Amino acid sequence: MDTPIPIHVSLRGVNRVYESKLGRTHALGPIDIDLRRGEFFAVVGPSGCGKSTLLDVIAALAPPSSGEVTFEGQPIGNTVPNGVGVVFQENASFPWLNVADNITFGLRRQPLDKAEIEKRLQYALQLMGLQDFAQAYPSQLSGGMRQRVCIARTLVMQPRLILLDEPFGALDQQTRLLMGDELLRIWRATGATVLLITHALDEAAMLADRVAVMSARPGRILEVIETGWPRERDSQIVSAPEFGQITARLWTLLRAQSMQALAPGSV
Amino acid sequence: MRIVLYRLLAVVLPLALLEILCRNQIIKPLTLPAPSRIVLGLWAMIENGTFNAAIVKTLTNVALAFGLSVVVGIAAGAALHRARLLRTLLEPLFATYYAIPIYAFYPLFLIVFGLGDAPQVLIGFMLAVVSMIVSTLSGLDSLPPVLAKTPRVFQLGPVETIRRVTLPYAAPYLFTGVKLAIAYAFIGVIGAEFIMSSTGLGYEIRFAYDNLDNNVMYPLILLILLISVTVNMSLDRWDRALQARRGRV
Numbered sequence: 001m002d003t004p005i006p007i008h009v010s011l012r013g014v015n016r017v018y019e020s021k022l023g024r025t026h027a028l029g030p031i032d033i034d035l036r037r038g039e040f041f042a043v044v045g046p047s048g049c050g051k052s053t054l055l056d057v058i059a060a061l062a063p064p065s066s067g068e069v070t071f072e073g074q075p076i077g078n079t080v081p082n083g084v085g086v087v088f089q090e091n092a093s094f095p096w097l098n099v100a101d102n103i104t105f106g107l108r109r110q111p112l113d114k115a116e117i118e119k120r121l122q123y124a125l126q127l128m129g130l131q132d133f134a135q136a137y138p139s140q141l142s143g144g145m146r147q148r149v150c151i152a153r154t155l156v157m158q159p160r161l162i163l164l165d166e167p168f169g170a171l172d173q174q175t176r177l178l179m180g181d182e183l184l185r186i187w188r189a190t191g192a193t194v195l196l197i198t199h200a201l202d203e204a205a206m207l208a209d210r211v212a213v214m215s216a217r218p219g220r221i222l223e224v225i226e227t228g229w230p231r232e233r234d235s236q237i238v239s240a241p242e243f244g245q246i247t248a249r250l251w252t253l254l255r256a257q258s259m260q261a262l263a264p265g266s267v
Numbered sequence: 268m269r270i271v272l273y274r275l276l277a278v279v280l281p282l283a284l285l286e287i288l289c290r291n292q293i294i295k296p297l298t299l300p301a302p303s304r305i306v307l308g309l310w311a312m313i314e315n316g317t318f319n320a321a322i323v324k325t326l327t328n329v330a331l332a333f334g335l336s337v338v339v340g341i342a343a344g345a346a347l348h349r350a351r352l353l354r355t356l357l358e359p360l361f362a363t364y365y366a367i368p369i370y371a372f373y374p375l376f377l378i379v380f381g382l383g384d385a386p387q388v389l390i391g392f393m394l395a396v397v398s399m400i401v402s403t404l405s406g407l408d409s410l411p412p413v414l415a416k417t418p419r420v421f422q423l424g425p426v427e428t429i430r431r432v433t434l435p436y437a438a439p440y441l442f443t444g445v446k447l448a449i450a451y452a453f454i455g456v457i458g459a460e461f462i463m464s465s466t467g468l469g470y471e472i473r474f475a476y477d478n479l480d481n482n483v484m485y486p487l488i489l490l491i492l493l494i495s496v497t498v499n500m501s502l503d504r505w506d507r508a509l510q511a512r513r514g515r516v
Binding site: 059061079080082084085086088089090091092094095096097105106109137139157 | 411412413414416417419420421422423427431432435436438512513
């Protein structure tokens, strides 16, 4: 008999509607999903479908207009809950701090002693391959390195839920694949639940345990696909026959939605 | 090193030329004494302490005008950044502000504030504060949305957000404002002393001019030049050092 998989994050009837100069926009919903504790969950969808809004709602950065989000059984309020880390697509490193100070930004305001902070810093530097750059400033780093700094800054907080909003969107294809490998390693090493928002089908198919496909705006979940990958995996699975099938299935679902999103008069 | 040499030459050569012209009476001493004599005059002045009171008075007023404009400018800039409507209302004023000959209001300040230091400080402040407001606004405007979101992810409150993210981010912009503010404070205060005042370096220069006293007037002008150039150059150095730390240079 299967033991029930514990639910980590749960969304029930979540909608997000916002007012702007152009009037009311129904950006998202209704959405009902459950993220299992420790799983790697990816969300793909056509551009403008509200993927990032979904992440903002789960992170409590934007309140849902209706519905409820719970994290570890508790409804979230209007501040980012403890144990949640967020990595954005844009470079969010602080240009006035060096890499080490960037990484310990959140740690330094926690009641931790120096040795513990140093330990976590060294671990994060090691994990993200930044050992030689601890004293460098973000402007001296490449885009991929800066994103590593942001990921490291999130990891040292030891989040139980990591939200990634197209974290590799600004990187080139090779770097993306390698960063994907690193993300898998981090996911296994930390045991955290990961929610990855992406527009790249191959990225979702390669990294995630489950991939949710969203519709054009207002974004709803069309289907959730189980990839069935073993926990120990890396970017080499792109040559597995299942990878092609999963990507093809994702594209079939997305194609119609993307065309709808691009159709004149829809924006 | 070569660039330092060229810079030095750019200052020294014209001075040497001026020195020769003055010594040969091509430029009459009544128009301009030889540069060497101006320097010696200034040296004697500082040694005798003739104008110490005037120097202290001017520097104090400049410091007051500058300090006030920085504090008020940053606070007003931060407030306007939030008050969209008021900002829209005031922005045309900021854009045309430096076209207003502020000295035209000096008689009004005299009537309202009397003959003390207040009118000088006020003019220095009025000239300086707007550059500080504008720099603060452009610093806050340039904060990328993602850096505005990040403090929330780390659960920073509003005060901590300003102290640990907004201010450090805007620092280079604020620094530009500070450099302008100090220059404007000098211009405002000394200019005001020139027109209607009975103390300060500006007043002493005008007094010497009225009495055709070139041996006082030119050394004082040189002194003002030296002070403002030194202050601005040190600020510039500091700014560069800070920028270099961010690896922007």
